[in-house]
Amino acid sequence: MFIGVPKEIKNNENRVAMTPASVMTLVQAGHKVVIEKNAGLGSGFEDEAYIQAGAEIEVDPVGIWEKVDMIMKVKEPLPSEYVYFRKGLILFTYLHLAAEPELAKALVEKEVTAIAYETVQVGRTLPLLTPMSEVAGRMAAQIGAQFLEKPHGGMGILLSGVPGVKRGKVTVIGGGVVGTNAAKIAMGLGADVTIIDVSPERLRQLDDLYGTDIQTLISNPLTIAESVAESDLVIGAVLIPGAKAPKLVTEDMIRAMKPRSVVVDVAIDQGGIMETVDRITTHDNPTYIKHEVVHYAVANMPGAVPRTSTIALTNVTIPYALQIANKGVKNALTENGALELGLNTAAGSITYEAVAKDLGYPFVPVTEALAKG
Numbered sequence: 001m002f003i004g005v006p007k008e009i010k011n012n013e014n015r016v017a018m019t020p021a022s023v024m025t026l027v028q029a030g031h032k033v034v035i036e037k038n039a040g041l042g043s044g045f046e047d048e049a050y051i052q053a054g055a056e057i058e059v060d061p062v063g064i065w066e067k068v069d070m071i072m073k074v075k076e077p078l079p080s081e082y083v084y085f086r087k088g089l090i091l092f093t094y095l096h097l098a099a100e101p102e103l104a105k106a107l108v109e110k111e112v113t114a115i116a117y118e119t120v121q122v123g124r125t126l127p128l129l130t131p132m133s134e135v136a137g138r139m140a141a142q143i144g145a146q147f148l149e150k151p152h153g154g155m156g157i158l159l160s161g162v163p164g165v166k167r168g169k170v171t172v173i174g175g176g177v178v179g180t181n182a183a184k185i186a187m188g189l190g191a192d193v194t195i196i197d198v199s200p201e202r203l204r205q206l207d208d209l210y211g212t213d214i215q216t217l218i219s220n221p222l223t224i225a226e227s228v229a230e231s232d233l234v235i236g237a238v239l240i241p242g243a244k245a246p247k248l249v250t251e252d253m254i255r256a257m258k259p260r261s262v263v264v265d266v267a268i269d270q271g272g273i274m275e276t277v278d279r280i281t282t283h284d285n286p287t288y289i290k291h292e293v294v295h296y297a298v299a300n301m302p303g304a305v306p307r308t309s310t311i312a313l314t315n316v317t318i319p320y321a322l323q324i325a326n327k328g329v330k331n332a333l334t335e336n337g338a339l340e341l342g343l344n345t346a347a348g349s350i351t352y353e354a355v356a357k358d359l360g361y362p363f364v365p366v367t368e369a370l371a372k373g
């Protein structure tokens with residue numbers, strides 16, 4: 001199979017979909033890889049290293065999109081890239097379609113076979129989302145701490161406190177991968193941490209892990225309202241796979257927070273869990289103030305630590321890319337139920353139920369769509 005890797009064009013997105021080691025794996029298996037010139041630079045990988053590994057380098061992104069069987073990316077294509085979509089193209093990347101109706105429409109209209117990293121599922125885990133959730137969760141606590149500082153717009157508190165002065169309070173809503181990693185770093189910073197989740201089983205696991213060092217609470221509007229009102233930093237980390245994030249933190253709850261407290265809505269890539277998160281922010285301009293609360297809503301947080309993130313991401317994506325390349329996309333999807341769950345669009349249909357429901361499309365099961373295409 002011929003696989004292409006364009007340079008990422010989202011604001012401050014320095015990750016890349018393949019490392020030179022990834023190229024070597026695919027080339028040694030008999031496949032061809034083309035990388036856009038300088039695509040790896042932001043992650044510290046020079047073109048020369050890709051050439052040594054067996055890749056071609058192409059200056060023009062158009063050339064890449066037009067000649068390959070499969071495009072691998074990190075972030076969802078931006079509108080300027082929709083013109084490259086065509087029937088038969090395989091796209092393997094993060095998509096977050098429930099929050100991207102225009103992208104979904106373009107993929108459906110052009111009959112692209114689009115596999116979303118974030119919905120590939122093994123049992124109850126999302127193996128291609130996990131490493132980036134680990135990164136974003138850890139970043140969320142340190143970013144929150146930074147924006148609580150006065151020069152960054154915050155109320156001017158140190159999460160650890162000091163002897164004789166109270167610690168800061170952090171509430172993490174959603175106790176999965178992002179939530180657990182955020183809590184771990186917030187605890188390390190010395191904060192008083194509460195984790196709220198809808199799953200009693202998950203809260204038990206967290207209690208076994210951290211004991212009395214954290215407070216666990218079941219998720220309902222009352223526990224969320226009380227905990228948010230008392231917090232200096234609130235981190236949004238809820239996910240219902242594929243679906244638009246539920247708005248669990250209402251505008252009134254944000255109004256009840258202390259002036260210049262901070263919210264970091266990591267779930268923004270699925271639309272965000274806070275009603276007052278009405279826009280996606282960028283690494284260039286990451287925060288805005290609403291009801292006197294500092295809001296952070298960057299949808300590509302791991303893009304700021306690209307060296308760590310690119311290696312962590314490609315560690316998990318390349319084995320799946322190899323299956324697609326070796327077997328062809330239809331066989332790879334049919335033979336691997338985890339990958340099949342990653343398919344979001346094919347043959348002009350939406351093939352992931354939660355996405356179809358949220359965007360108002362008919363849901364077409366994968367087998368039916370593949371039989372058409």
Ligand SMILES: NC(=O)C1=CN([C@@H]2O[C@H](COP(=O)(O)OP(=O)(O)OC[C@H]3O[C@@H](n4cnc5c(N)ncnc54)[C@H](O)[C@@H]3O)[C@@H](O)[C@H]2O)C=CC1
Pocket residue numbers: 118129130132133136173174175176177178179196197198199202219237238239240246248265266267268269270298299300301302
């Ligand atoms: N902004 C960014 O740069 C990044 C964003 N993310 C996003 O972060 C979000 C969380 O991802 P993960 O932690 O990997 O998901 P996960 O599936 O590991 O965890 C989600 C948790 O939310 C809980 N949950 C579901 N409904 C709830 C409710 N009503 N109240 C409280 N908890 C509830 C689940 O029980 C689960 O424990 C996703 O939207 C993901 O795409 C991930 C990486 C980077």
Ligand SMILES: CC(=O)C(=O)O
Pocket residue numbers: 075094118129132133269299300301302303
């Ligand atoms: C998960 C995701 O969207 C990201 O890492 O940017």
